Amino acid sequence: MCKAYLLPIVLLTWVLLAVTLLASDCSINGFPLVRNISALPQSNYGREGLSHITLAGSLIHGMKEIEIWLQTFSPGSHTPIHRHSCEEVFVVLKGTGTLYLASDSHRKYPDNPKMYPVFANSTFIVPVNDAHQVWNTDDSEDLQMLVIVSRPPVKVFIYEDWSMPHTAARLKYPYYWDEQCFDSPVRDEL
Numbered sequence: 001m002c003k004a005y006l007l008p009i010v011l012l013t014w015v016l017l018a019v020t021l022l023a024s025d026c027s028i029n030g031f032p033l034v035r036n037i038s039a040l041p042q043s044n045y046g047r048e049g050l051s052h053i054t055l056a057g058s059l060i061h062g063m064k065e066i067e068i069w070l071q072t073f074s075p076g077s078h079t080p081i082h083r084h085s086c087e088e089v090f091v092v093l094k095g096t097g098t099l100y101l102a103s104d105s106h107r108k109y110p111d112n113p114k115m116y117p118v119f120a121n122s123t124f125i126v127p128v129n130d131a132h133q134v135w136n137t138d139d140s141e142d143l144q145m146l147v148i149v150s151r152p153p154v155k156v157f158i159y160e161d162w163s164m165p166h167t168a169a170r171l172k173y174p175y176y177w178d179e180q181c182f183d184s185p186v187r188d189e190l
């Protein structure tokens with residue numbers, strides 16, 4: 001029993017399926033509740049030595065208040081020197097590294113950051129708007145961290161060096177991993 005009117009319906013179904021699949025990378029509804037981290041998309045987003053996975057994101061998953069990343073830095077790699085007007089919490093899962101933190105944001109530029117060694121099973125908080133940078137200072141082991149930020153998507157100001165004035169830091173928005181889904185559907189406010 002093959003009726004001619006079925007053909008357009010079949011074609012329409014295929015078109016809808018294709019559209020859904022193409023959009024699924026940035027779809028805030030199209031993901032399972034429990035997801036296998038090993039199977040999630042990861043990329044360096046153009047930054048050498050980085051592996052970034054957005055575990056719970058504003059643009060991909062519709063998170064409103066916090067965003068959670070799993071980041072792995074190969075030996076010698078690091079974040080840019082940067083600041084953002086949100087809270088940030090790190091949990092070091094593996095490896096060792098150095099946090100550089102310039103707490104005195106009243107000066108014109110960050111200058112002389114304090115150095116803090118960070119290590120597996122350590123945690124630290126970066127206060128709102130403090131310029132900071134995290135390095136993997138180990139020769140051989142990766143540095144892996146869970147990173148939680150408030151007020152996503154993050155608006156990052158990047159410094160070329162520690163003596164760059166705060167006012168000259170360059171806004172990078174959307175941030176590297178937010179670029180792909182930035183123009184996707186507008187979400188409701190809470």
Ligand SMILES: *[C@@H]1O[C@H](CO)[C@@H](O)[C@H](O)[C@H]1NC(C)=O
Nearest residue numbers: 034035036037038039040041
């Ligand atoms: C999670 O994904 C990895 C890599 O694809 C796979 O080897 C592993 O079996 C998965 N775990 C479960 C519980 O499905």
Ligand SMILES: *[C@@H]1O[C@H](CO)[C@@H](O)[C@H](O)[C@H]1NC(C)=O
Nearest residue numbers: 092093094119120121122123
């Ligand atoms: C981290 O510290 C907690 C509290 O002491 C401990 O229960 C846990 O096993 C530690 N984890 C690792 C990976 O060492």
